[in-house]
Amino acid sequence: MIFWHAIAAATLLAAAPALLAGEIPPDARRSGYSFMGPDTRAMQDDDTSNPGMLFVLDGEALWAKKTGSSDKACADCHGDARSSMKGVAARYPAFDKVLARPVTLDQRINLCRANHQQAPALPYESGDLLALSAFVAHQSRGVAITAGDDPELKPFVAQGRDLFMQREGQLNLACTNCHDDNFDKRLAGAPITQGQPTGYPLYRLEWQTLGSIERRLRSCMTGVRAQAYDYGAPELVALELYLMSRARGLPMETPAVRP
Amino acid sequence: MAALINVPAKAKRGDVIEIRTLTSHIMETGFRHTADGALVPRDIITSFTCRYNGTEVFRADLFPAIAANPYLSFFTVAKESGKLEFEWIGDNGYSSTASASITVE
Structure with a gap:
């Protein structure tokens, strides 16, 4: 009996870290700003150099x-x-x-x-x-994000969370595999962020222009070789809603600058 | 077109001051093609000038490799109170101006 209890306990212990890795605790949530280099930060901070x-x-x-x-x-x-x-x-x-x-x-x-x-x-x-x-x-710069608090949004936040957790594309990756489990590591030399949508629409140096969160989500989907949802698709709105509710309490930065 | 200018409002006579300018422009290189193979024609800013009370203090030529919404930073000596005028000239008859004033004590 004791032997079987020990195995059960060991299984639980082994499973626990995997479950914890799933979601980022509220106090560990960080804006993409904290992953940038000093030059890009300076560009965002000075309103006369922020494009x-x-x-x-x-x-x-x-x-x-x-x-x-x-x-x-x-x-x-x-x-x-x-x-x-x-x-x-x-x-x-x-x-x-x-x-x-x-x-x-x-x-x-x-x-x-x-x-x-x-x-x-x-x-x-x-x-x-x-x-x-x-x-x-x-106009909301510095205001803490509260999107998704409305109880009527609950099923849509849940839909967005399901999409965030769902593997897709030829690379068979879910958003969570990078942005919950592997942030702070690097992908082809670029830092993997937590994917907190604090500064949209934001100026992306790679785009050489301002872009919406939907554009960003679509380029991630193309990156994992998945068929991206159309602009305005209910799935993209649900994902944006989940991401905003996931960033609850982080201050808005619009217009942010990102590499 | 929108432009953002950063000139110190006040300076002491003889001070070296930094001037920063940012203007919106797509800076299309002329080397890119559309999905169906047509060349996207070049559309860039080709020249920038800054005049301090009418005297040219800085000029730059811009080329296709320069990023969209070009940001330029340069220095000049604060000589007298007055106006700094900026002008961007580019392809397809593009022209844009902005100005800022400075008080020199």
Whole structure:
């Protein structure tokens, strides 16, 4: 009997580290900023050398510009973004009661354009959409992320978590295999981060432009030789939502700079 | 086009001051092809100038290997209060200007 108990205990002990490795404890969560070199950090920290700020400036101009057949600007309803948009991006993706599903900040901007401005939707990754979402998200810089707290989002956070844990592609890798289990190590010389979405839309030096989290997720999927979901796909929204809820409490950095 | 300029607001006469500029531009090299094989035409900034109260204090020629949204940092001597004017000129008749003022004591 004692022998079998010992085997059972040994099995449990052996299984425990594997379970613990699965998720990062709240106090060990780190922004991608902490994985960067001093030069890239300096670039992000100085608003006159951060190229993402060029898009924020463009977004500020678009915020005040009247558009669509109702001839309204964002500012006509929302007023000064500095107060009305503070903390908003830290809560997105948020649950939309009419659509009964979470919507991203980009989708919210386009819903506003369709419903209130009677303007055509801006295409994903277009300069104007990135500029507007960078300007809105910039107002939340320093605000702690709380996205996913809404109880109605629970099934969507769970869907995102399942996708994060699910192996895919010819390399048969799940997000968790790198970003939970192997962060702080290197992949082809580049540091593997925890994948905390604190600074989107962000300026990626590799892209030479600003890009959304969906672009980043799609390039990771291509990297593991999987078929990437389309922009705006419910799966990408669920993944973004899970990532934001996983980064709960980390401060927003938009526009971040990443290598 | 949007530009970000960093010039010290105040300086002592004779001080060496650093000027940093960042402007938005795609800097398309002219060497890349689209998915269907067509060459993407070159579209870059070719020249940058900085004038201090009308006198040229810095000029740079830019080439296809320079990154998008070029960032330039350079030094000059603070001589008198006034205006620094910046101008970027590029392909397809591109032209963009910005300015900043400085107080010299």
